[in-house]
Amino acid sequence: MRRQSANLFNSKTYVTIMKLTLRVKEYVREDGSNPYRRWFESLEAQAAAKVATAVYRLGIGNTSNVKWFAGIGERIIDWGPGYRVYLAQDGTSLIMLFGGGTKRGQRADVRRAIELHAEYKTRKAEAGRTLVKSSMGRPRRKRG
Numbered sequence: 001m002r003r004q005s006a007n008l009f010n011s012k013t014y015v016t017i018m019k020l021t022l023r024v025k026e027y028v029r030e031d032g033s034n035p036y037r038r039w040f041e042s043l044e045a046q047a048a049a050k051v052a053t054a055v056y057r058l059g060i061g062n063t064s065n066v067k068w069f070a071g072i073g074e075r076i077i078d079w080g081p082g083y084r085v086y087l088a089q090d091g092t093s094l095i096m097l098f099g100g101g102t103k104r105g106q107r108a109d110v111r112r113a114i115e116l117h118a119e120y121k122t123r124k125a126e127a128g129r130t131l132v133k134s135s136m137g138r139p140r141r142k143r144g
Helices: 035-041 045-059 106-128
Strands: 023-026 066-069 072-077 083-090 094-101 131-133 139-141
Touching: 023 045, 035 094, 045 072, 045 083, 045 094, 072 106, 083 106, 094 106
Parallel strands: 023 094
Antiparallel strands: 066 072, 072 083, 083 094, 131 139
């Protein structure tokens, strides 16, 4: 009986590493207020640095620490009182930030983020229905 062994060292393996980048934007309400920015600016410097690092990681495509539910995501930062950043993904290349909080206020923060996400989707749908003038001078519907 002849013994066969797999020769793993003679095969060639090619790996392509693609860096996925996402645009991360803060949601600005119709009245000009920015819930995420207001929360972020209230943080102490060390906490703000931790949150900024987490948001940066979202921007380079690291969404592994995001828990998704009810159309939104919760990025947990395991530091201090358990900071959270609330977000939603719009398409494949955009993340909208809706706010943040801590474990203590999680229930109210989630409710608020869901409301802001619904508001964002409504405003986006309305913007998609606005009429724009074509180059021929006839109004046409803008595709969204």
